[in-house]
Amino acid sequence: MSGGKQRAPRPPAPSGGGAATGLAAPLNPGRIAAYVGLAVLGALVGIAGALVQAAWFPAGLLLALVAAAGLFHGGRLVFDTQLGTLAPAAGWLISIVVLLGGRPEGDYVFGDELGLTLFMLGGMAVAVICATMSRAPRPGADGGRSGK
Numbered sequence: 633m634s635g636g637k638q639r640a641p642r643p644p645a646p647s648g649g650g651a652a653t654g655l656a657a658p659l660n661p662g663r664i665a666a667y668v669g670l671a672v673l674g675a676l677v678g679i680a681g682a683l684v685q686a687a688w689f690p691a692g693l694l695l696a697l698v699a700a701a702g703l704f705h706g707g708r709l710v711f712d713t714q715l716g717t718l719a720p721a722a723g724w725l726i727s728i729v730v731l732l733g734g735r736p737e738g739d740y741v742f743g744d745e746l747g748l749t750l751f752m753l754g755g756m757a758v759a760v761i762c763a764t765m766s767r768a769p770r771p772g773a774d775g776g777r778s779g780k
Contacts, residue, residue, distance in 0.1 A: 663711075667719040670707050674723030677703050678755075681724075682731050685751045693747055697754045700724060704762040714763045721759035728752060 681696030688695075703724075707716035728751075 670719040671723035674720030675727040678724040678727035701758045717763040
C-alpha cells in the first residue's frame with residue numbers, strides 16, 4: 633500500500649455453534665404444513681370477507697378487514713417471521729382474485745365497485761403493514777444498549 637491507512641485484519645467468522653435461521657435453516661415439514669394451513673385459512677377469510685363486505689357494506693367491510701388484519705398479525709406473532717404474514721396474505725389474495733373473475737353471465741360475488749376497491753386495497757395495505765412491522769421485543773432482552 634502506498635502510504636495510506638492499513639486495514640486491521642478481519643476477525644474469523646464464528647464457527648457453526650448456533651443453529652441456522654431464515655432461509656439457511658433446514659426444511660421442517662411441520663413448519664411447511666403450518667404455512668400451508670395459514671394460506672388455506674387466509675383463503676377462507678378472503679371468501680368470508682368478500683361475502684360479508686358485499687352484504688353489509690360499511691360495517692361488513694370493516695369486519696372483513698379486521699378479520700384479515702387479525703389473521704395476518706397473528707401469523708406474524710406466532711412464527712415471528714414475515715412469512716407468517718405472507719402465507720395467509722397470499723391465500724387471501726388468491727381467493728379474492730378468483731372471486732373477481734366472476735361468471736360468464738356477468739355475476740360476481742362483490743357488491744359495488746367502491747366496496748370492492750376498498751376491500752382489495754385495504755386488505756393489501758394491512759398485509760404490507762403486518763409484514764413490515766418490527767419484531768416484538770423478547771422478554772429479558774436488554775436490546776444490546778450499553779450503560780444500563
